[in-house]
Amino acid sequence: MHELLKDTPGIQKLLLGNEAITRGALEAGVDVATTYPGTPSSEIADTFSKIARQATHEQIDPGFYFEYSINEKVALEVAAAASVCGLRSLTCMKHVGLNVASDTFMTYLYVGCKGGHIIVSADDPYCHSSQNEQDNRYFALFGSAPMLEPSTPDEAKEMTRIGFDLSEELRLPVLMRTTTRLNHARGPVLLKPMTKPRRKGRFEKNPLLVTVPSTARAQHPVLLEKMERAEKISEKSPFNSIIKIGTPKDVGIIASGVSVTYAHEVAKVMNLDVSLLKLGMTHPIPRKLCEKFLNSCSQVLVVEELEPILENQLKALAYDLGSDVKIFGKSSGHFSRLYEYTPELVAQAYAKLFKMKSPYPKPVQSTLKLPSRPPSLCPGCPHRATYYAVRKAAPKETVYPTDIGCYTLGKEKPLETADLLFCMGSNAGTASGLAVATDQKVVSFMGDSTFFHSGIPPIINAVHHNHDVVITILDNRTTAMTGHQPHPGTEFDGMGRPAKMLLVEDVVKGLGVQHLEVVNPNNIKATTEAFKRALDFKGTAVVVSKSPCILLELERKRKAGEKKSVYTIDQKECKRCKTCIGRFGCPAQFYGEDGSVNIDPTQCNGCGNCAEICPFHAIHVVGD
Numbered sequence: 001m002h003e004l005l006k007d008t009p010g011i012q013k014l015l016l017g018n019e020a021i022t023r024g025a026l027e028a029g030v031d032v033a034t035t036y037p038g039t040p041s042s043e044i045a046d047t048f049s050k051i052a053r054q055a056t057h058e059q060i061d062p063g064f065y066f067e068y069s070i071n072e073k074v075a076l077e078v079a080a081a082a083s084v085c086g087l088r089s090l091t092c093m094k095h096v097g098l099n100v101a102s103d104t105f106m107t108y109l110y111v112g113c114k115g116g117h118i119i120v121s122a123d124d125p126y127c128h129s130s131q132n133e134q135d136n137r138y139f140a141l142f143g144s145a146p147m148l149e150p151s152t153p154d155e156a157k158e159m160t161r162i163g164f165d166l167s168e169e170l171r172l173p174v175l176m177r178t179t180t181r182l183n184h185a186r187g188p189v190l191l192k193p194m195t196k197p198r199r200k201g202r203f204e205k206n207p208l209l210v211t212v213p214s215t216a217r218a219q220h221p222v223l224l225e226k227m228e229r230a231e232k233i234s235e236k237s238p239f240n241s242i243i244k245i246g247t248p249k250d251v252g253i254i255a256s257g258v259s260v261t262y263a264h265e266v267a268k269v270m271n272l273d274v275s276l277l278k279l280g281m282t283h284p285i286p287r288k289l290c291e292k293f294l295n296s297c298s299q300v301l302v303v304e305e306l307e308p309i310l311e312n313q314l315k316a317l318a319y320d321l322g323s324d325v326k327i328f329g330k331s332s333g334h335f336s337r338l339y340e341y342t343p344e345l346v347a348q349a350y351a352k353l354f355k356m357k358s359p360y361p362k363p364v365q366s367t368l369k370l371p372s373r374p375p376s377l378c379p380g381c382p383h384r385a386t387y388y389a390v391r392k393a394a395p396k397e398t399v400y401p402t403d404i405g406c407y408t409l410g411k412e413k414p415l416e417t418a419d420l421l422f423c424m425g426s427n428a429g430t431a432s433g434l435a436v437a438t439d440q441k442v443v444s445f446m447g448d449s450t451f452f453h454s455g456i457p458p459i460i461n462a463v464h465h466n467h468d469v470v471i472t473i474l475d476n477r478t479t480a481m482t483g484h485q486p487h488p489g490t491e492f493d494g495m496g497r498p499a500k501m502l503l504v505e506d507v508v509k510g511l512g513v514q515h516l517e518v519v520n521p522n523n524i525k526a527t528t529e530a531f532k533r534a535l536d537f538k539g540t541a542v543v544v545s546k547s548p549c550i551l552l553e554l555e556r557k558r559k560a561g562e563k564k565s566v567y568t569i570d571q572k573e574c575k576r577c578k579t580c581i582g583r584f585g586c587p588a589q590f591y592g593e594d595g596s597v598n599i600d601p602t603q604c605n606g607c608g609n610c611a612e613i614c615p616f617h618a619i620h621v622v623g624d
């Protein structure tokens with residue numbers, strides 16, 4: 001049995017914030033967990049998957065149902081329906097995933113839930129692995145959802161556990177907003193007793209569950225009334241509290257989420273005498289508690305990453321109170337709306353407010369000019385071969401809209417096959433727009449998981465309007481970038497059970513695509529010819545470039561006891577034309593001090609593609 005499934009209350013475990021959220025859901029007796037993987041949320045669902053797969057292997061019942069849904073909207077709908085039937089549900093996603101799920105999210109709040117439902121939105125200040133750093137706390141305000149923001153892994157576990165009760169009390173899904181530092185930090189987590197899942201729900205028919213206009217009009221005031229009750233709960237929430245540091249006088253700090261940890265720690269390091277209002281339930285804010293706090297201060301500093309959401313609400317509150325308390329934060333220039341905060345940044349803001357020096361040393365600027373090391377596709381990645389073939393086949397002015405996944409790394413030299421990117425599934429839609437707007441050839445790229453997520457509707461749109469584009473589906477048989485999660489094109493589901501495997505090309509055929517070719521990118525010559533034919537086709541052409549992720553292939557070989565091949569360059573045959581290193585760009589290749597081109601045997605994954613493109617046949621398998 002997986003250790004997180006064990007009922008061992010009182011024990012402390014060192015857990016990732018994401019693992020703590022999974023444990024919190026298990027302690028609350030979660031019945032259904034759903035997701036579409038996305039960093040920084042992935043380990044919440046991956047932990048559910050690991051537990052479920054271990055249980056499948058041991059032929060025991062994990063007690064819950066888990067799935068990697070095809071996208072965040074479907075994930076939310078699966079869990080919401082289970083919750084309407086009285087089961088406890090959890091849905092997790094990265095912040096931009098909530099954009100995909102928002103259509104359901106906004107009206108789900110009108111419908112409400114029965115079994116508790118936690119929706120985790122993992123935000124990514126600094127865009128560590130995202131295309132923007134939107135602040136999803138706005139979604140709680142936008143849709144009227146109760147919101148929790150944990151500051152430590154232990155609190156994340158507790159908020160998840162108690163959040164189910166809150167959700168059932170209000171009959172509303174609860175938005176739990178986390179950020180990367182919380183998701184990926186480890187901390188001690190005190191385990192509590194496990195609750196038995198409910199297992200079976202029941203759908204009770206009710207016309208108010210069908211949001212036609214008359215129902216929606218009736219349900220909107222119900223939602224607002226629920227949020228009034230939520231505010232009363234927020235006033236008494238154990239997650240909202242005042243912490244006294246030193247001997248507080250009339251200066252206060254208000255913080256939420258992971259910023260609470262920085263605000264607290266730095267105030268202690270700087271020996272400040274302040275009160276800290278720690279907000280964990282941040283929507284609705286506990287107005288009475290905030291009023292009391294503001295009334296006790298002449299100056300308040302608000303510490304919150306990204307948008308001034310608390311700051312603006314507190315200013316409005318102070319205005320209503322007729323209070324002359326000074327509220328500092330982003331508009332006063334103490335903090336920025338950009339990127340993640342750090343203890344050093346918080347110390348600088350304290351130093352400005354308290355007119356003292358920051359105890360943290362200024363970062364030393366290195367005078368060393370280090371070479372840049374852009375992220376790169378793995379040695380042996382089949383995407384590199386596809387990109388190389390496309391560049392050979394396509395005219396120079398070709399435009400390459402791309403998508404979210406490993407293949408965005410095609411942006412880098414020497415491949416340069418990423419020209420436009422918005423979000424998941426945007427490649428084919430933007431390809432159509434480019435074809436309408438320009439005379440340039442257009443070749444777009446998306447992965448297999450992205451195809452299932454949101455890539456299908458824009459292909460239908462392109463076919464229906466006969467847009468002259470080549471849409472490439474890089475089918476590497478997995479959701480590679482987020483950690484090799486399964487998708488509808490794989491043979492097993494997230495619980496390790498056999499699943500119906502859909503072939504990408506079969507689905508594409510069903511969309512009415514007239515020109516479809518399936519290629520193995522490791523045959524670069526044949527792939528190049530296939531792209532030439534697709535580019536010659538007038539209308540929507542699709543090329544499915546199918547080869548497993550090299551990491552999966554290495555794993556398969558390891559399990560089968562096969563050795564991976566390693567390639568080397570025969571320096572007598574090599575003419576130093578640089579075709580391999582300069583145009584293909586495998587990171588296993590490097591220049592020797594004498595200008596020679598070499599292969600690092602520890603990096604080479606043995607795909608053999610550089611051997612195929614070498615015009616002088618200088619590259620061979622070691623030992624041949």
Ligand code: SF4
Binds near residue numbers: 573614
């Ligand atoms: S492509 Fe062949 S000949 Fe050219 S540098 Fe590479 S190994 Fe040498």
Ligand code: SF4
Binds near residue numbers: 586604608
């Ligand atoms: S065979 Fe060539 S292209 Fe493939 S991983 Fe090795 S060095 Fe890179």
